[in-house]
Amino acid sequence: xxxxxxxxxxxxDQLLKWKQQSNGNSALxxxxxxxxxxSTIVKTFAQNEYESFIFIDFTKCSKEVKDLFNDVxxxxxxxxxxxxxxxxxxxxxxxxxxxxxxxxxxLARQAIKSFVEDHRYDYIETGSLISIRKxxxxxxxxxxxxxxxxxxMDYEEFRxxxxxxxxxPLLRTVWGNPHPLKEAHRKLMRDFxxxxxxxxxxxSVDAYMETNNFEMVDRAKRLILDLYDEDFGKIDPSxxxxxxxxxxxxxxxxxxxxxxxxxxxxxxxxxxxxxxxSEMEKTKTVNISHHCDDPNIGLGSxxxxxxxxxxxxxxxxFVTLAFRxxxxxxxxxxxxLLSDKLATNLxxxxxxxxxQMLTASGNxxxxxxxPTESGKHNYEVDFLLSRGTKILPIEVKSSSYKxxxxxxxxxxxxxxxxxxxxxxxxxxxxxxxxxxxxxxxxLAYFL
Numbered sequence: 001x002x003x004x005x006x007x008x009x010x011x012x013d014q015l016l017k018w019k020q021q022s023n024g025n026s027a028l029x030x031x032x033x034x035x036x037x038x039s040t041i042v043k044t045f046a047q048n049e050y051e052s053f054i055f056i057d058f059t060k061c062s063k064e065v066k067d068l069f070n071d072v073x074x075x076x077x078x079x080x081x082x083x084x085x086x087x088x089x090x091x092x093x094x095x096x097x098x099x100x101x102x103x104x105x106x107l108a109r110q111a112i113k114s115f116v117e118d119h120r121y122d123y124i125e126t127g128s129l130i131s132i133r134k135x136x137x138x139x140x141x142x143x144x145x146x147x148x149x150x151x152x153m154d155y156e157e158f159r160x161x162x163x164x165x166x167x168x169p170l171l172r173t174v175w176g177n178p179h180p181l182k183e184a185h186r187k188l189m190r191d192f193x194x195x196x197x198x199x200x201x202x203x204s205v206d207a208y209m210e211t212n213n214f215e216m217v218d219r220a221k222r223l224i225l226d227l228y229d230e231d232f233g234k235i236d237p238s239x240x241x242x243x244x245x246x247x248x249x250x251x252x253x254x255x256x257x258x259x260x261x262x263x264x265x266x267x268x269x270x271x272x273x274x275x276x277x278s279e280m281e282k283t284k285t286v287n288i289s290h291h292c293d294d295p296n297i298g299l300g301s302x303x304x305x306x307x308x309x310x311x312x313x314x315x316x317x318f319v320t321l322a323f324r325x326x327x328x329x330x331x332x333x334x335x336x337l338l339s340d341k342l343a344t345n346l347x348x349x350x351x352x353x354x355x356q357m358l359t360a361s362g363n364x365x366x367x368x369x370x371p372t373e374s375g376k377h378n379y380e381v382d383f384l385l386s387r388g389t390k391i392l393p394i395e396v397k398s399s400s401y402k403x404x405x406x407x408x409x410x411x412x413x414x415x416x417x418x419x420x421x422x423x424x425x426x427x428x429x430x431x432x433x434x435x436x437x438x439x440x441x442x443l444a445y446f447l
Contacts, residue, residue, distance in 0.1 A: 004206055006040065006044060007157065007160070007161050007202055007205065008157065008160050008161075009157060011150050012044070012045060014148055015041070015045045015049075016049070018146060018148075019049060019122065022122075022146065024093065024116070024122055025119075025144070026145065026146045027112045027115070027116055027122075027125060027142070027144055027145050027146070028123070028145075028147075028148065029102075029124075029125045029145050029146065029147045029148070030042065030124065030125070030147075030150050031126075031148070031149050031150070031284065032126075032128060032149055032150035032284050033152075033284040033285045033313055033314075034224070034231060034285075035201055035202070035203055036128075036202070036284075037150070037153075037202045038127075038128075039057070039100050039101075039126060042098055042100070042124050042126055043098075045124075046096045046098060046124075050094060050095055050096045050122070051091050051095060052088050052091055052094070052095045052096075053088070053096040053097070056097070056098060056100060056108075057100040057101060058104035058108070059101045059104055062085075064081075065085060066104075068082070069105055069107045069111050070107055072115075075114065075115070075118050079120070079121075082097070090120070090121060093120070093121070095121045096122045097115075097121050097122070098123075098124050099123065099124070099126070101126065101127055101128070102125040102127045103127040103128070103129050107139065108125075109125060109142070109145075110139040110140050110141075112125070112144055112145055113140070113143075116142070117144075125145070128283065128284065129234065129283055149284065151313070151356075151359070152199060152200030152313065152314040152316075152356070152360075153200030153201075153205060154200065154445070156445070158198070158200055158205065159195075161205050161209065162209070167188070168445075171445070172446065174430070174443070175446040180429045180430050180431065181430065182429065185430075188440065189440060189441070189442065190338070192441055192442040193337050193338055194338065195315075195316075196315050196316070196319070197214070197217075197316060197319055197333075197334055197337055197338065199314045199319070200314055200316065201220075201221065201224055201316060203220045203221075203223070204220045204221050204316050204317075207219070207220040215328045217316075218328045218334075219328075221317050222320055222324065224317060225317060225320060225324065228245065228285050228317075229242050231283055231285070232245060232280070235279045235283065236276060240273075240276065241276060241279070244261070244264055244265070244276075244280065245280065245285070245286065245321075246321065246324070248286070248310050248318070248321065249318065249348070251310065257291075257369040257380055258291060258307040258308060259308055259309055270307075274305050274306065277308065277310075280310075284313060285312070285313050286311065286313055287310075287311045287312075287356060287359045287365060288309070288310055288311070288365065289309045289355060289366060289367050289383070290304060290305065290366055290367075291304040291307035291308065291366070291367060291368065292304070292366040295366075295384055295417060296417055297389055298386075299364070299386050299391070300364065300366075309367060311352045311355040311356065312352060313356065313359075314356065318352045319333055319334070319349065337349065340427065347396075347398030347399060349398075350425065350427070351382060353444075354383065354394070354396050354441070355383070357444055358383060363385055363447075366383070367380065367381060367382055367384060368381050368410065369381075370413075372409075379405065379409045379410065381393045381394070381410045383396070388419075390418055391414065391417050391419065392419045392422070392423070393407050393410050393418060394425060394447070395422075395423070395424050395425070396424075396425045397424060398427060404424055404436070407436075423436075423437050423447070424436060424437070424438050425439050425441055425444045426438060426440070426441070428440065
């Protein structure tokens with residue numbers, strides 16, 4: 001079900017930029033998880049910025065439309081047929097053709113090369129599962145294709161949806177000149193926790209605005225999770241991908257230094273699942289943080305593909321996934337999180353939202369763990385970001401923030417490689433102790 005409201009999304013500006021700069025010399029591919037709002041934003045863009053457009057949804061269109069792309073030797077015929085079928089007149093250099101859910105007709109994607117060379121119209125493709133191997137098998141990926149990724153609504157887009165255009169500019173000023181926000185902090189934190197609960201999927205935000213009822217929001221999110229299960233079934237009919245996804249909350253609660261695949265699928269060996277995990281990452285439903293064995297400028301150069309943590313792409317969906325086997329009435333997390341009485345073992349929600357925000361800002365996720373002096377436990381730094389020639393370490397805490405042994409040990413061990421500041425993200429007001437900055441979770445948006 002489509003949301004009733006049209007939400008303002010930042011990706012619109014990227015579409016405008018592409019239209020102006022490309023001037024028909026490239027097609028644009030928008031990739032992202034299901035139900036993220038790709039089709040809606042493209043339809044809006046087409047209506048606003050072109051004199052006419054044809055929107056081909058490959059999940060619903062007729063066989064006749066699909067078959068048009070099997071042979072692209074006669075473009076005049078294809079354009080003529082499309083105009084007749086859709087009842088739309090195409091105008092040279094002033095019309096757009098949209099291939100929605102293009103993964104269901106890979107030959108249309110391959111044909112982009114011919115269409116762009118023809119230069120009569122503009123082309124936008126959208127899709128989820130775009131990069132999955134079976135959807136790119138036996139086709140030539142066109143070099144004329146520019147790609148951008150769409151994510152759930154970020155915190156600013158969420159505030160826009162609620163009619164608030166002042167919070168993020170205010171926080172941006174605070175980020176430029178950090179200082180404690182005192183009385184304002186409590187409200188800012190409560191607003192941010194609402195975002196964590198509702199999430200950034202347009203359907204969930206729409207349900208919240210329509211009903212102001214968390215049970216209805218939860219129902220909208222369960223429908224999206226059902227769709228994700230279907231998608232996992234497409235990339236892995238054995239059901240293992242769906243089980244791996246469902247176990248994310250339990251895996252993060254266990255505090256293990258990596259995702260333990262054998263505890264989800266008995267006798268499974270991590271090395272046998274590298275490819276499946278990679279395919280899951282390509283669905284954009286999960287964010288994966290890999291272990292960096294030797295933290296240095298090029299974090300990816302010592303990435304361990306067998307040691308990783310997995311997060312849900314949208315924290316609102318994470319909340320529902322964590323209690324999916326229970327009826328909503330038993331789900332205390334909404335009440336607890338909103339009133340800031342979250343149990344310690346649910347602190348991983350903050351780690352998930354930080355992973356989500358860092359990913360949406362274009363950061364690849366890495367973490368680092370190593371044994372303590374006693375060897376009985378591990379030190380672990382939750383996130384490592386590359387900043388110039390240095391590394392920025394980040395730790396996320398929902399409680400006991402006064403002890404930060406891991407980040408202290410990390411800074412001592414790699415003192416020559418780190419920036420002159422480090423961040424601890426938590427639920428209290430902004431504070432600073434020497435090089436350590438304590439950031440309330442809502443300021444992590446600016447990292």
